[in-house]
Structure formats: C-alpha cells, structure tokens
Amino acid sequence: MKKLILLFTISLMVTSCNSQTNLEALKYDEPFLEIIKNTKELGKDQDVIYGLKSYRTDNLKDFKFGDVSFSKYVMPNAYNADYNDLYIHVDNYENNNFIGFTAELVNKEEGEKLFLYLKQKYGNPEFCQPREGYKYQKGEGNYIWDNNNNLDYWILLSQTPRLKKDGSKFIYSRCVIIKKGTRVENSSDKKVFTVLESFKMSN
Numbered sequence: 001m002k003k004l005i006l007l008f009t010i011s012l013m014v015t016s017c018n019s020q021t022n023l024e025a026l027k028y029d030e031p032f033l034e035i036i037k038n039t040k041e042l043g044k045d046q047d048v049i050y051g052l053k054s055y056r057t058d059n060l061k062d063f064k065f066g067d068v069s070f071s072k073y074v075m076p077n078a079y080n081a082d083y084n085d086l087y088i089h090v091d092n093y094e095n096n097n098f099i100g101f102t103a104e105l106v107n108k109e110e111g112e113k114l115f116l117y118l119k120q121k122y123g124n125p126e127f128c129q130p131r132e133g134y135k136y137q138k139g140e141g142n143y144i145w146d147n148n149n150n151l152d153y154w155i156l157l158s159q160t161p162r163l164k165k166d167g168s169k170f171i172y173s174r175c176v177i178i179k180k181g182t183r184v185e186n187s188s189d190k191k192v193f194t195v196l197e198s199f200k201m202s203n
Contacts, residue, residue, distance in 0.1 A: 092186065
C-alpha cells in the first residue's frame with residue numbers, strides 16, 4: 001500500500017512539472033495564446049515599468065524558466081504588492097505575438113535559483129554600477145546579458161531589498177527577458193528608448 005501511495009505521489013509530481021509552461025522555450029513573434037493552455041488566470045494588463053502590452057497572472061505555479069519552477073507565493077507579513085507576479089509581453093492585442101516576459105519574484109529561493117540558472121546557461125552578466133552617490137545594499141544588484149550575438153533577446157535582472165511590515169528586509173527579483181529592439185510602450189518610434197536603454201538609465 002505504501003508503495004502504491006509513493007508511486008501515485010511521484011506520478012502527480014511528474015505530471016505537475018510537465019504541465020508547466022516553459023517560458024524559455026516559447027518562440028518569439030508567434031501567437032502565445034495558442035501555446036499557453038494550462039492557465040486561465042491571464043488578464044490584459046500593462047507592464048508598470050516599461051508600459052509594454054502584456055497579459056498578467058500571479059498564478060506562477062503554471063510556469064517555469066528552464067529548470068527553475070515558479071510558484072504562487074505571497075511574502076508573509078509584507079505589503080499588498082509583495083507577491084510573485086508574471087507579465088507576458090506581446091506586440092499588440094490583435095496578433096498577441098510573444099515578445100518576452102517579466103517575472104517578479106519575492107520568493108527568495110526562486111530568485112536565487114533563477115540567477116544561478118541564468119549564469120550557468122548564458123554566462124556571467126554585465127554588472128551595472130550604481131548611479132553616482134548611491135551604494136548598493138547587501139544582496140542588491142542589476143545585471144545584463146547582452147554579449148551573446150546568438151540570442152534574439154535581452155536578459156535584464158534587478159535584485160533590490162524591500163521592507164516588510166516589521167521592518168525586516170527581503171530581496172525582490174525582477175527579471176525581464178525581452179526581444180532585442182523592443183522599445184518602451186511597444187513604440188515603433190526610433191526616438192523612444194529601448195527597454196535596454198531604459199534599464200541602464202534607471203540604475
């Protein structure tokens with residue numbers, strides 16, 4: 001009986017892992033709504049930093065990136081906005097072609113695993129120096145992967161400390177993986193900053 005229970009548990013775990021959408025495997029410039037069928041909690045929204053047209057969900061248990069699985073997670077004793085969140089970016093709401101995503105992670109372990117996976121898979125990133133007069137706090141940093149000409153996308157990672165209600169701190173990770181050349185607010189105007197340029201200026 002115990003063996004049957006164990007086999008059933010393992011089967012559930014494998015099914016759960018296989019049912020996750022691997023964001024790293026999504027193809028750019030293809031309609032993503034036809035690919036992502038295992039989550040019904042996606043709603044139209046706009047990325048708050050770059051104004052990109054997006055579909056948003058806080059149910060990250062349906063997603064992973066490479067070997068890193070995400071979860072539906074709310075930071076205990078924190079403020080209302082402190083939970084795992086995902087924005088899937090599209091070119092427009094007519095074609096819904098995938099151009100990238102932003103994962104906002106307050107789960108420390110998931111943020112650390114993602115950073116480690118990115119370094120192992122894509123090499124060491126460019127470390128962004130803080131703006132003049134500012135000193136990074138412990139665990140804080142901004143990183144760019146843009147040294148691989150074979151990649152069609154930029155990888156931008158920021159890790160910043162946030163305060164909980166009791167005054168203690170935790171690390172918030174924000175990872176943006178976006179098609180190269182994408183401009184703020186999905187603009188086609190070459191005078192508008194690219195997402196990469198905007199990221200560099202914000203440090």
